[in-house]
Each structure stands twice: as C-alpha cells, then as structure tokens.
Amino acid sequence: MKRTSRDIRTANRYEVLRQIIAVSPTSRQELAAATGLSLATVATLVGELLDLRLITEVGFEDSAGGRPRGLVAVDASGGGALIGVDIAETYVHAELFDLALNVLARAEEDLGPGESGPEQVVGRVAAAVGSVVARAGAGAARVLGVGVSMPGQVDRATGVVEYAANWNWREVPLLDLLAERLPYPLHLDNPLRACTVAELWFGAARGREDAVVVNLGTGVGAGLALGGGLHRGVSNSAGEWGHTTLVLDGRPCHCGNQGCVETYVGAPGIMRNLTELDPRSPLLHPEDQTATIDALARAVAANDPVALAVVRSTARYLGAAIADLINLLNPEVVVLSSWVASRLGEPLLREVRTAVARRALGRPLAATEIVLSPIPTDPVSLGAATFALEGVLRSAGQRRTPSGMEPTEAKAGDR
Numbered sequence: 141m142k143r144t145s146r147d148i149r150t151a152n153r154y155e156v157l158r159q160i161i162a163v164s165p166t167s168r169q170e171l172a173a174a175t176g177l178s179l180a181t182v183a184t185l186v187g188e189l190l191d192l193r194l195i196t197e198v199g200f201e202d203s204a205g206g207r208p209r210g211l212v213a214v215d216a217s218g219g220g221a222l223i224g225v226d227i228a229e230t231y232v233h234a235e236l237f238d239l240a241l242n243v244l245a246r247a248e249e250d251l252g253p254g255e256s257g258p259e260q261v262v263g264r265v266a267a268a269v270g271s272v273v274a275r276a277g278a279g280a281a282r283v284l285g286v287g288v289s290m291p292g293q294v295d296r297a298t299g300v301v302e303y304a305a306n307w308n309w310r311e312v313p314l315l316d317l318l319a320e321r322l323p324y325p326l327h328l329d330n331p332l333r334a335c336t337v338a339e340l341w342f343g344a345a346r347g348r349e350d351a352v353v354v355n356l357g358t359g360v361g362a363g364l365a366l367g368g369g370l371h372r373g374v375s376n377s378a379g380e381w382g383h384t385t386l387v388l389d390g391r392p393c394h395c396g397n398q399g400c401v402e403t404y405v406g407a408p409g410i411m412r413n414l415t416e417l418d419p420r421s422p423l424l425h426p427e428d429q430t431a432t433i434d435a436l437a438r439a440v441a442a443n444d445p446v447a448l449a450v451v452r453s454t455a456r457y458l459g460a461a462i463a464d465l466i467n468l469l470n471p472e473v474v475v476l477s478s479w480v481a482s483r484l485g486e487p488l489l490r491e492v493r494t495a496v497a498r499r500a501l502g503r504p505l506a507a508t509e510i511v512l513s514p515i516p517t518d519p520v521s522l523g524a525a526t527f528a529l530e531g532v533l534r535s536a537g538q539r540r541t542p543s544g545m546e547p548t549e550a551k552a553g554d555r
Contacts, residue, residue: 150179152532156185156340157194157214157521160362161240165198186212192532193218210540216240220282220390220534223272223324224525225265226331226518227290228479229306229358229428230485232261234268236276236283237523239529241342243517247271253427256307258317261464265531285325285528289334289520291315292358293377299328305383305394306359327531331355333378334523335477336363338369341526343475343515350471352463353513354381356480360428362465380407386461404457408478414450421446430479431524437483441516447547459495470504477513478520485512490545 146447152175159174160166164542168186172179185552186424196215198207209528220444226233229251236245247265269286270337292304299315315328336345337354345351345365353363364371371378382402383395390399391412404408407429414424414432423446425431439447476489493510500508 147534150530152181152533153185153188153194154530157533158531160189161193161214162341162346164240165211167201167209169209182351187443193220194532199212214238214240216242220284221276222284222525223269224334224364224521224523224528225264225268225288225381225520226334226520227261227288227386228526229256232264232268233518233521234272234526235518237442237522237525240442241522241525245272245275247262248273257313258309258314262314262317262321265318269324271324278279283324284532285327286322286528287329287334287524287529287531288314288318288359289329289331289524291331291357293380294328294330296327296329296376299326301328308394325528325531325535327527329376329524329527330361331357331359331478331520331523332361332363333370333372333376334363334527336365336379336518336523337526338515338519338523339475339477339513340365340370342522343464343519344509344511345474347477348472350469350480351473351475352462352471353475353477354458354464354465354470354481355478355529356405356458356476357478358407361408364469366469375545381461381465383462384464386457401457401461401514405454405461407504409457410436410454412478414446415455417449417453418446423447424496433480434481437485440484440487448487451487455488455491455495458488459492460499462492463499463505464497465507466500466504471508473509474514475511475512481512 155175156171159171161549163293166177168182172182193215195212198211198213202210222237224235230248235243235249235332238244242359249268251264294307295301296301299313301309301312301314304309315326318326323356332355339345340352349368351426355363362379362381365381381398383400385397385399386401386404387399391403392398393400393403411429411432414421421424423432423435436447436450440451489512496510515522
C-alpha cells in the first residue's frame with residue numbers, strides 16, 4: 141500500500157502524541173530521541189497538537205546549564221473525551237476516556253439470545269454511549285470521537301461489517317446505522333486490532349517489535365504487531381487465527397469449516413470441553429457462557445478436579461495453536477487477552493506455557509514470553525478509543541492541508 145506524505149505526517153503526529161501520553165510531562169528533545177524524528181519535525185508536530193488542544197505547555201525542565209527545556213503534557217482536563225465501544229457476542233461495553241486515556245465512566249448493555257440483529261445491537265451501543273456521556277458529565281463536554289470494535293471482518297474505510305460468523309452478519313453498514321443514532325465522529329475496527337493497539341500503548345507489547353495478542357472470548361483471534369506496528373494485512377483481515385484448522389474433520393464452526401481453533405478454545409468451545417468431561421457438571425450453565433467460565437474459574441481456585449481437567453484440556457488445544465504462531469512469527473511476546481483469559485488467569489497461563497513448550501521449536505520458544513494482559517480495564521474499549529484518537533489526528537491533517545500536500549519527514553518503520 142502506497143503511503144502519501146499526509147499518511148506519514150499523521151503517523152508521526154500519532155507517534156508523538158502516543159509518546160507524550162506514555163511519558164508526561166516531556167520535552168521536545170526527549171520526544172525526538174524517543175521517536176527517532178528530527179527536533180525540527182517534533183517541534184512542528186507539537187505545535188499542531190497544541191493548536192488542537194490535545195496537549196498543553198506545563199513549564200520548564202530544570203537545567204544545569206543552557207536554555208531551559210519547555211515541557212508538554214496531555215491536556216487531560218480540557219482537551220476533550222474519547223469513547224471506546226466493545227461489541228461482543230453477549231454484551232456491549234462502553235468506556236469514556238480523557239485524552240490521557242484514563243477511564244472516566246463505564247456502561248454495559250447485555251445482549252440476550254435472539255438480540256443480535258443489527259438494529260438491536262445499534263440500539264444497545266447508542267444506550268451505552270449515552271450512559272457514559274451522562275455519567276461523565278462535564279468531562280464529556282467535547283467528545284472527539286467514538287471507536288467501535290465489532291467482532292468479524294470489517295472494512296474500516298466504508299464502516300461495513302462484511303462478515304461476522306457468530307451472528308451470521310453479511311455486508312451490514314454498521315457505521316451508517318450508528319451515525320443515525322450518535323452525533324460523534326465514528327471509527328470501526330475489530331477486537332483483534334483493538335486489543336493489539338491497547339497492548340502496544342499500555343500493555344505487555346509496549347516497546348516490543350514483534351508481538352502476538354491472543355484474544356480469548358466468545359470468538360478467538362490473534363492480533364499482530366510486526367516491526368513495532370499494527371499489522372492489518374492487505375484487506376484488514378490479518379489475525380483470523382481462530383478460523384485456522386486445529387483438528388481435521390473436527391467440531392463444526394460458524395464459519396462453515398470444521399475443527400477451527402475457536403471451536404476448542406473460545407468460550408463455547410470450553411463449555412463443550414466441560415460437557416464432554418462431565419455432562420451433568422453443576423459448573424455448566426448451558427445458556428450462559430459467562431456464568432460457565434466464572435464458575436470454572438471459581439472451581440479451579442478451589443482445586444475442583446473437573447474444572448482443573450477442563451482448563452488442562454483447553455490449554456492443550458490452545459498451546460498447540462500458539463506453538464504454531466511462535467514457530468511461524470517468532471514474536472518477542474504472546475499476550476493472552478480478553479475476558480476468558482482474564483477470568484481463568486494464572487491457572488490457564490501455567491497450563492498453556494507447559495503445552496506450548498511441548499510443541500514449539502526450541503529456538504523461537506526461547507525468545508518468546510507468554511503472559512497475561514496487564515491492562516486493568518477492558519483492552520478492547522481502550523484500543524477502540526485509540527482508533528478514535530487516530531481519527532482525530534487524521535482529520536486534523538486534512539483540515540490543515542486541503543490539497544493533501546504536507547511536507548513531512550519519513551520515519552523508518554512507519555505503518
């Protein structure tokens with residue numbers, strides 16, 4: 141994909157703001173050293189961010205000699221708010237953030253059986269967004285954008301959900317439907333990318349060149365960060381690891397294939413693992429996957445033998461699939477993320493590490509850490525909010541230069 145000067149300028153603007161959010165307050169000289177951009181380019185980009193009221197001057201750095209260095213920081217109190225929305229198969233979760241990406245308000249709407257139609261989902265999203273804006277009060281006076289994460293294959297440019305296997309959505313114009321209900325700039329992507337961006341900014345992938353973020357929920361996928369940047373693939377479809385074949389002629393999958401990774405390690409797959417071990421287990425809630433995973437987590441903590449066997453069986457499948465990722469991509473870190481990983485926690489992690497060690501090649505395995513996500517909030521909502529922030533920076537560049545011709549400095553590794 142060709143990159144225009146505007147694309148590179150937006151990426152550099154994004155990287156400078158990302159660094160300011162990570163280390164505030166900071167000087168222009170420190171930003172130049174951290175981003176690899178020239179001091180002149182950083183000074184220009186900082187000026188643009190000041191004009192946009194995304195950052196503010198906060199005084200000067202003490203100096204042993206020479207001219208004092210001016211310090212900048214995120215304008216968390218007056219710069220505006222961002223909203224991240226996590227649409228999952230059983231709920232819609234929304235969080236409102238200040239520009240330092242601190243959570244100011246949360247809201248959640250349940251999606252019950254039979255409530256997965258586009259209009260129903262849009263209604264839940266609108267309700268959740270309305271709730272966080274109301275709860276944040278003055279903190280939401282200037283909502284700069286809403287990032288929406290939708291499971292499945294999505295077209296970021298058109299806002300269309302091309303295919304969502306678990307709901308059998310095809311060619312649903314989700315962003316257009318949301319625009320009828322929400323008066324904010326909207327940005328659509330899927331949870332694989334959202335989780336990966338959250339880990340790159342704030343989590344276990346920060347400072348890593350190559351990382352894999354394994355999203356374990358109702359659905360399953362692998363977000364990819366390669367060469368220090370988010371890898372989307374040519375059609376924004378990279379990471380559909382949950383629909384790679386793990387067992388030939390295995391369990392049927394919503395996608396139409398058999399034996400997909402998702403059918404063994406996603407929440408419904410774990411429920412099936414439990415059913416096969418003990419069909420009458422009191423841990424099983426046939427119509428409620430969240431309740432089942434929560435019951436499993438409590439039972440594992442109590443050393444229940446059936447629960448321990450379910451986690452071991454699930455980890456065996458998951459470990460084999462992660463070993464494939466390690467052998468193929470040779471990442472520095474594999475992060476287990478999303479709600480299933482969070483609830484099953486350390487017991488699942490231990491079993492996965494053991495299972496991976498049996499199957500991955502020694503050299504790539506020795507270079508890879510396998511960890512749980514350290515992000516304390518919903519990583520999908522956090523990542524979705526950063527997509528909204530990226531949209532703010534992109535539109536700012538378009539407003540500044542209608543012709544699209546921005547002088548810029550190329551940066552190695554930009555994506």
